[in-house]
Amino acid sequence: MNLKQLFFGVLLSASFTSFAQNNNKEVLFTIDDKPYYTDEFARVYNKNIDLVKDESQKDLNQYLDLFVGYKLKINKANKLGLQNGQAYQAELKSYRNQLSKNYLTDSKVTNELIEEAYQRSLKEIKAAHILFMVDENASPEDTLKAYKKAVEVREKAQKGENFGELAVKYSEDPSAKENKGELGYFSVFRMVYPFESAAYKTAKGQVSKIVRTRFGYHLIKVEDIRDNRGELTVAHIMILKPNNQNPEEAEKAKNTIQEIYKKLQQGENFESLAKQFSQDKSTASKGGLLNRFGSGQLSSEEFEDAAFTLKNPNDYSAPVESNFGWHIIKLIEKHPVKTSQEMHAELDNKIRKDERSRLITNSLTEKLKKKYSVKRNDKLFAAITKTVNDKFYTNEWKLPENMKPFEGNLVTIDNKAISGEEFLKYLAAQQRAENTIKPISKLVDKKYQEYVDVKVNELYNNNLENEFPDFAAVMEEYRDGLLLFDLMEKEIWEKAKTDSIGLQNFYEARKNNYRWGNRLDALVLSSTKKDMAKQAQKLLKQGKSAEFIKEKFNLNGKVEIMSNAGIFEENSDALPKGIEKKDGVSEIIKEGEYYFVVKINKHLPAGPKTLEEAKGKVVNDYQQYLEEKWVGDLKQEFKVDIHQPSFEKVKKQIKS
Known part of the structure; x- marks a missing residue:
C-alpha cells in the first residue's frame, strides 16, 4: 500500500450510508469570511472518532483545532492553485467515476450475480486454453479470420488431437509455448467473466464452445473439477534462498532447514524453533503464523499444495522449496467454505469491480429510460x-x-x-x-x-450529488483530501526527506530521543538435552566455534545442537530469559523444553543512535514538527473566526 492509498484509507473509511444528515446547520467558523458549518464538523467527528488512537484528539475542543487546521490547509491549497492541476483534476474525475459505480446498480440483477458467483465459488476448475488474439474493435475481416481459425482448431480438438500440442502450435498466448496452455486450478473472479462462464458451463474432459473476451477468441478444455478446498491457517519456518546464487550458501540454507526438520521430528516445539530460526521476520515472533488463505491467493503453488495436503491440526510438512526459500509448514486450522450469507458483502464488492457489472448497468439503463x-x-x-x-x-x-x-x-x-x-x-x-x-x-x-x-x-x-447527499459528502471529502495530500507532499513530506541540513539540525537538537537500548554481541546454543548443553558449554569455554560444536554433536542425521549468532537487544526473544548480562560463557539456562548456553562476546551499552540508524523515526518527527509550525503560520496568513455559541451547541448535540 502506497502513501496515498493509506492517506485516503483513513480519510474515507466510513460506509456511504453512515453519514448523518443534519439540516439544522449553523456557521461554526469562518476562514477569510468563508463559512464552515456545524453539520460537517459533527459528521466528520462521528465518522472518524473510532479511528483516532490519541485520546486527546477525541476531546471536542482539540478536534475543533484539528478541523480548523485541516480547512486552513485546504484554503492554502486553493490559494496556491493546486485545484487547477491536470493530475489533480484527472484523479478527482477517476475517483468520482469509481465512486459513482456504487449508485449505478440494480439490486435484483446484482443479487442474481452474487448467487451465481457463490455457486461457482464452491468449485475449482483446472483448465487449459488456446487464444486467438483479436482486438475488441478489430475490423470484421480480422474478426472473422480469427473466428475461422478458432473453428478449425476446435474441430481438430473434437477429433481427438492433443489439446496441449494444439496450444503450442496455434495459441497466441505467449506462455503457451512453455505451459501448453495450462492455467492450473481457478475459481470465480480469477478469469474475465465470459471466460469464467464458458469454463463453468463446460463438462469435465470437454472443449468449450468458442468464447469471445476482450483479448480475442478462446477454446477452453476443462481437465478437472474439484470442490473448493476452503481456506487454511498455517504457520511456517522459512530459510531464505541466497540472493547471490552462491552454491555454498544455497546448500547451507538447505542444510539449515533439514536440521530444523530433524529437531521437529525429535519432538521439539515448532513455535520455539520458528522464533529462533525463521527468516520470515514478519511472522517469526508469532511462531511463524500466517494470515489465512485459499487456493491461488499466495504467490507459491508449491507452498499452497503442501499446506493443503496436511490433514490434522499440528501436522507439519517436510521441507518445501519455493521460489523464495525453504519452508516447513504446520497446519493450525482448516476453514470450510463460507456460507452464501457470509460471503454476500465480499461478492457484491467484487462484482462491482468485475466485467459482469455491465449487466447491472444495462438493467439500470432500462429503468432510467422509464424515469x-x-x-x-x-x-x-x-x-x-x-x-x-x-x-x-x-x-x-x-x-x-x-x-x-x-x-x-x-x-x-x-x-x-x-x-x-x-x-x-x-x-x-x-x-x-x-x-x-x-x-x-x-x-x-x-x-x-x-x-x-x-x-x-x-x-x-x-x-x-443532488439525488444522494451521502454521495455529495464523500466527493467533498475526497476533493479536499486530494488537495491536502498534494499540499502536504509539496510543503511537508518532500521537504522533510530532502532538507538534509534541516533534518540534521533537528536530530542534533533531539539526539537523546533516539537511543539504542543495551545490546549483546552473542552466540546462543540450544538443545533439548541438558548433557549436550553442558558439553557445548565446556567447548565454548575452550574457545571452540559453533560450527565445530555442531559438527561434533550433530551426527548420523540427528540434530542435537542449534546455533544463533548476532547482535541482540537485551530483551530479544532469541535470548533465554534470566541470562546474566556479563561477558563470557553463561550457565546452563532451562526455558521450556530447551537448555541454552550463551557466549557474550561484547556488551554494546545504551546510547544515541546515529542519524542514519534512526532516520525513519527522525524524518517522521521532523514532518510533524514542520506541520505544526506551518499550521501556526497559516493561522497568521488567514483570518479565522470561531463562532463559540454554535460550537457549544454542536458539542451538546454530539455528546447527547
Whole structure:
C-alpha cells in the first residue's frame, strides 16, 4: 500500500450510508469570511472518532483545532492553485467515476450475480486454453479470420488431437509455448467473466464452445473439477534462498532447514524453533503464523499444495522449496467454505469491480429510460439516417459538409436537448467500432439507441450529488483530501526527506530521543538435552566455534545442537530469559523444553543512535514538527473566526 492509498484509507473509511444528515446547520467558523458549518464538523467527528488512537484528539475542543487546521490547509491549497492541476483534476474525475459505480446498480440483477458467483465459488476448475488474439474493435475481416481459425482448431480438438500440442502450435498466448496452455486450478473472479462462464458451463474432459473476451477468441478444455478446498491457517519456518546464487550458501540454507526438520521430528516445539530460526521476520515472533488463505491467493503453488495436503491440526510438512526459500509448514486450522450469507458483502464488492457489472448497468439503463422522459424528433432522425452510407463499414464515411440542417434538437431527455449535430459526431467516432449490422439504416438506429443509453446514464450520473447527499459528502471529502495530500507532499513530506541540513539540525537538537537500548554481541546454543548443553558449554569455554560444536554433536542425521549468532537487544526473544548480562560463557539456562548456553562476546551499552540508524523515526518527527509550525503560520496568513455559541451547541448535540 502506497502513501496515498493509506492517506485516503483513513480519510474515507466510513460506509456511504453512515453519514448523518443534519439540516439544522449553523456557521461554526469562518476562514477569510468563508463559512464552515456545524453539520460537517459533527459528521466528520462521528465518522472518524473510532479511528483516532490519541485520546486527546477525541476531546471536542482539540478536534475543533484539528478541523480548523485541516480547512486552513485546504484554503492554502486553493490559494496556491493546486485545484487547477491536470493530475489533480484527472484523479478527482477517476475517483468520482469509481465512486459513482456504487449508485449505478440494480439490486435484483446484482443479487442474481452474487448467487451465481457463490455457486461457482464452491468449485475449482483446472483448465487449459488456446487464444486467438483479436482486438475488441478489430475490423470484421480480422474478426472473422480469427473466428475461422478458432473453428478449425476446435474441430481438430473434437477429433481427438492433443489439446496441449494444439496450444503450442496455434495459441497466441505467449506462455503457451512453455505451459501448453495450462492455467492450473481457478475459481470465480480469477478469469474475465465470459471466460469464467464458458469454463463453468463446460463438462469435465470437454472443449468449450468458442468464447469471445476482450483479448480475442478462446477454446477452453476443462481437465478437472474439484470442490473448493476452503481456506487454511498455517504457520511456517522459512530459510531464505541466497540472493547471490552462491552454491555454498544455497546448500547451507538447505542444510539449515533439514536440521530444523530433524529437531521437529525429535519432538521439539515448532513455535520455539520458528522464533529462533525463521527468516520470515514478519511472522517469526508469532511462531511463524500466517494470515489465512485459499487456493491461488499466495504467490507459491508449491507452498499452497503442501499446506493443503496436511490433514490434522499440528501436522507439519517436510521441507518445501519455493521460489523464495525453504519452508516447513504446520497446519493450525482448516476453514470450510463460507456460507452464501457470509460471503454476500465480499461478492457484491467484487462484482462491482468485475466485467459482469455491465449487466447491472444495462438493467439500470432500462429503468432510467422509464424515469426520464425521452422524446425524439423523428423527422430530423430520418434526415440524419439518409446522410449515412455503406462507407461507414470501412471507416470512410464523412460528416456532411453543411451541418446547419442538423443543428436542431434531435432528442430531449428530461428537458435536456441534444442536437442532431452532436449525434452525427458521435456516429463518426463509432466507425472505429465493430459494425456488422446491415442494412445501414438498422445500424444507425442501433447506434442511436446506444447513444440515448449513454446520455441517460450521463444525466443520472451528473445529478448524483443532488439525488444522494451521502454521495455529495464523500466527493467533498475526497476533493479536499486530494488537495491536502498534494499540499502536504509539496510543503511537508518532500521537504522533510530532502532538507538534509534541516533534518540534521533537528536530530542534533533531539539526539537523546533516539537511543539504542543495551545490546549483546552473542552466540546462543540450544538443545533439548541438558548433557549436550553442558558439553557445548565446556567447548565454548575452550574457545571452540559453533560450527565445530555442531559438527561434533550433530551426527548420523540427528540434530542435537542449534546455533544463533548476532547482535541482540537485551530483551530479544532469541535470548533465554534470566541470562546474566556479563561477558563470557553463561550457565546452563532451562526455558521450556530447551537448555541454552550463551557466549557474550561484547556488551554494546545504551546510547544515541546515529542519524542514519534512526532516520525513519527522525524524518517522521521532523514532518510533524514542520506541520505544526506551518499550521501556526497559516493561522497568521488567514483570518479565522470561531463562532463559540454554535460550537457549544454542536458539542451538546454530539455528546447527547
